[in-house]
Amino acid sequence: MVDIVNLIKERARKHLKKVLLVEGEDDRIIEAASKAVAEKLAKPILLGDERIIKNIAKDKQISLVGIEILDYKKLDDLNSRYAKQLHELRKAKGMELEEAQHLIQNPNYFGTLYVRLGKADAVVGGCKFTTAEFMKPAFQVIGKRKDVVCAxxxxxxxxxxxxxxxxxxxxxxxxxxxxxxxxxxxxxxxxxxxxxxxxxxxxxxxxxxxxxxxxxxxxxxxxxxxxxxxxxxxxxxxxxxxxxxxxxxxxxxxxxxxxxxxxxxxxxxxxxxxxxxxxxxxxxAKIEIFGSFAWGMDKPVTNGGRGYNADEILNVIATAAFQANL
Ligand SMILES: CC(C)(COP(=O)(O)OP(=O)(O)OC[C@H]1O[C@@H](n2cnc3c(N)ncnc32)[C@H](O)[C@@H]1OP(=O)(O)O)[C@@H](O)C(=O)NCCC(=O)NCCS
CATH class of the missing domain: 3.40.50.10750 (Isocitrate/Isopropylmalate dehydrogenase-like)
Structure with a gap:
């Protein structure tokens, strides 16, 4: 078997990257983030309610060492600074400030904006949300590379x-x-x-x-x-x-x-x-499918799958860290 997973993991380890996980309150994501730390693949950031994340980790005996929890809804400047930045980005496309203040509560919008602002190196989603729910904000906020027609x-x-x-x-x-x-x-x-x-x-x-x-x-x-x-x-x-x-x-x-x-x-x-x-x-055919890679985005965005288990999500995190190292 061609060891593509190892290839990706080796490149991911080159420079440890901050990978933001928008679905941070999901037990598979928390477990995968913990494994990513153990395998030195990335510095995971779990987006979500700190109390919920800590309770899940305690129940499932998952270590949170090396993982940052970003309880973004408690940020003082969520509705001011972050919403304004989203508004700034999208106002030419007709977004009003009130809409930005509403959308910034959505982890897919906040998460992609956080990466767009350079506060994390890559973003992972689509493990609980559908592809459309995760990727539409990713396209709107991060967007494609300038030199490509589409991602x-x-x-x-x-x-x-x-x-x-x-x-x-x-x-x-x-x-x-x-x-x-x-x-x-x-x-x-x-x-x-x-x-x-x-x-x-x-x-x-x-x-x-x-x-x-x-x-x-x-x-x-x-x-x-x-x-x-x-x-x-x-x-x-x-x-x-x-x-x-x-x-x-x-x-x-x-x-x-x-x-x-x-x-x-x-x-x-x-x-x-x-x-x-x-x-x-x-x-x-029971063939192993790896990925997918979102290719052509301006910053690394990795779209997982709703049926993925923690090990498959670990591969998604590795893919995001791999792309952040290219
Ligand atoms: C990807 C998807 C969510 C985009 O949503 P959409 O409603 O078509 O989005 P829009 O056409 O309104 O485009 C939204 C923005 O994304 C951009 N965009 C859409 N597809 C893009 C692509 N492939 N590459 C780059 N940008 C893209 C648009 O240019 C637009 O940018 P703008 O608002 O800055 O002008 C939609 O095409 C989709 O649902 N695709 C199928 C997803 C799916 O079910 N996959 C199977 C399971 S994995």
Whole structure:
């Protein structure tokens, strides 16, 4: 098994980073934070009511040593300084001060603002809140990097001798041509950050014109954009999944392609196919899925999963610390 977890943890340990956990009152999060301290992966900050957090830790016999508790609702300047800063950030988008004062009570808004202000290095959420509840504030407050069209979610399938990256498993429901191209470049960058040479396949139900349908045009246009922007990147499409990952199929279906069944970055046309594939692989084939990585954000944001246990959340914290170390 490729030890991607160890790879991420080693990089996370390089410089101990402050990782803020917006769902600090959840027992799985408290346990994961404690494990992160024990493994020297990060300096966790638990957001939430100090009394509740301490009671859970006592009940479950979880050590809080090395963990900061940020009982943000008790901050004297929550409704003044922090709400004003949120208002400042969003007023051009029509946010009134009263709305900012209301939203700052929400841990997703406070947590992402705290990171945006540089008071913590990375933020983790989406382990109790849905992706939309966590990511919308993250997009509004932290936002994407200036040099990208959009941020995207990258999930890694970890197998015996290889890792395959899937995207966008998390955010863009029906990406535009420009977004699809960016999703491919983000996923390639993510694979590179872990030491892999990306070989990118833009997936569909057709391989290099074997099918014809208007849905294939945006994929071909996205390919042209990536080839222009990143000429050195090994990329091709449109391609069926078997042509992308099976040398036998590739020989028959796309013998002239730069991808010969050896793609390690698979780009799906929409979130439906990406997210469904990810869950099917995990549930049916019992394949380990790591991530996802939110790639292209201006500061490290890591979106966990509501079904995650404490050990899986520990990996999410490690991923956040890893990205903060890049
Ligand atoms: C991600 C998501 C929450 C964004 O919410 P939304 O209601 O579409 O948000 P909006 O279109 O109002 O955009 C809000 C802000 O986020 C930004 N944004 C949205 N998606 C973005 C992306 N992929 N990258 C960067 N910014 C993005 C918008 O540009 C906008 O910024 P602005 O307000 O500063 O102009 C939404 O697309 C979503 O629910 N996606 C699917 C999530 C999901 O269910 N995933 C499956 C489980 S993991």
């Amino acid at each position: 995207s979610g990258v999930s890694a399938i970890v197998m015996a001798d290889s890792v395959i990256f899937l995207s966008d498993t998390d955010f863009s429901i029906k990406p535009s041509v420009e977004e699809l191209a960016q999703i491919a470049m983000n996923a390639a960058e993510c694979a590179q950050s872990l030491g892999f040479i990306p070989k990118v396949a833009l997936l569909s139900h057709s391989t290099k014109g074997s099918g014809e349908h208007p849905s294939l045009l945006p994929i071909r246009e996205a390919l042209a954009i990536v080839k222009k922007k990143r000429p050195e990147l090994i990329i091709d499409g449109e391609m069926q999944a078997d042509a992308a990952i099976s040398p036998n199929s590739a020989r028959r279906k796309c013998p002239g392609s730069v991808i010969q069944g050896d793609a390690n970055v698979l780009i799906f046309p929409d979130i439906f196919s990406a997210n469904i594939s990810c869950h099917l692989l995990h549930q049916l």
